[in-house]
Amino acid sequence: MSLVIKTFFLGLLAALLSVAQAEGLTIEITKGSQTAVPIAIVPFAQQGSVGNVKLTDVISSDLAGSGFFKTLPEEDMLTQPSEPEKINFRDWQVLGQDYMVIGQVLGNGGSFNIQFHLFNVHNGQLLMGYKLTVGGNELRRAAHHISDLIYEKLTGRKGAFNTRIAYVTSAARGGGKQYMLQVADADGYNPRTIAESPEPIMAPAWSPDGAKIAYVSFHTKRSEIFVQTLATGQRQSVSSYPGINGAPAFSPDGSRLAITLSKDGSPDIYVLNLSNRNLTRLTSGLSIDTEPSWSADGGTIVFTSDQGGKPQLYTIPSSGGRATRLTFQGDYNARGRFSADGRSLAMVNGNGGRYRIAVMDMASRTVNVLSEGNLDESPSFAPNGSMILFAANKGGRSVLSVVSTDGAMQQKLDFQSGGVREPAWAP
């Protein structure tokens, strides 16, 4: 099946169309940045058999999707040089470009030799020249790697294009539903099902080394937390207490899981030691306490509690102690998730019946609402902190969305075959 990636920019009436092989997935940029940097990704010259992945389409999609760049549509290019000496920089200046990328792909019987050059269009300066060799099925990965290199060179920040995401899809099957936990590239390609069940699957959470995923499954018609090793598919039940077994979150050292259990009454936060299965209870009382998330240093856990009446975020030392209320803005703040550097906290912010993704700057405690939906949930930071992946609702169907942490750019990953929820960006 072919796939169409549509890219729409505000302020720039350009559409970039390309075709690739994931089934039923549409990536649509719903809000583009006005201040994005213009860059031309010139189609790479091809020699030999180069497969059906067009590197420059993947790179363009990555860079445009980041919100920092707007890419020049291929049909607007006057020439398509592939060697530095063939570039007439004035042509590209006239087209309003700041930067351009040219390159070549050489198919070499199962592997590919790729080289590319990045130029400043205004002064013709070569900013980067790079060669890489990849295996036959690694072209998309190579493209994401090139996107990372360009992004880091021009923004000074590490890219997150060569990363993975996990999410849960649900679709009608045989009069019921089928839930699938999948892992895919960050742009939604190469999906792989790692668990499926006719009963709900929830709350995938990555281990810090990206090798394991913890999740909740109801396949026994009760909730149960599993930890699954991706490389082997081996799955281990780690929590099946009476009542809720939910919201797993790995500690930064990977040795413990913060989880929600209701075995002692109302839902409370516990820390489960994965090696000896010891449980430490962190919260108590009659309130709902759930959705734990660890700070980068492992010293603090943020969680959702309705102890003040409405759900708000609180912090508590991960070794136990007093909970401190963190959020005061809006009548509903839930599901806090720290960025990897610990400076920001993403959350679901409910106000006047709208549920949107907000981010708190931990130093100033300022809260910024980023997303524009009504039913947005499950925020998850990209490992470089530049974007937040979340679940949104589109015409009664759930889709994944990505918003840049400054709110300037938003894009949507739409799996046409059914709903997709509970996204988690791999570390």
Place this chain on the structure above:
Amino acid sequence: MKLNKTHLVLAMMAVLATGCSSTDEEGSLADGGQSGADASTSGYNDGSMAGSQFGSGNGYNSGSGSNLGPEFSDPNNPLSKQVIYFELDSSQVKQEYVPVVAAHAQYLASHPNQHVILSGHADERGSSEYNIALGEQRAKSVERMMRSQGVTGGQLEIVSYGEEKPAVSGSGESAWQMNRRVEVGYQ
């Protein structure tokens, strides 16, 4: 008048259901006598699994095919109602459903070998794990009312699906009000 007295008892049950602590719940869940045999064969992670094993999940009349009497299909009998609906962000059993819960409680009290699963659900708004907690609170409200009327803990099991298994798909209050619910599933 007889009717008034019944209402008074039911109203007291409603107060009880929302006001009391939940620290005595553990036993009822621990010895819930889950009919685990069929659950363990879920064919989980098996691509060839035909979703029919669990059918369409816990529908409105789940399990009612077994040995339930005609009163369960008589629309004039409160036992025919096996779904209890809730207000937004509330786990309080509404006045209009107090007689329904009471009818099921009376039936269960007089049929001590009958088991039910109380499955709690929430609408799609807000975060999914918080909604799991909310669904459980709703199921526990119903459980407390039933136990106060003589149903034993071993007859009741609770599971919360939060917003994961909506009865009605789509967004908007008409769908949401159908999804904030507890289903009484006779086993």
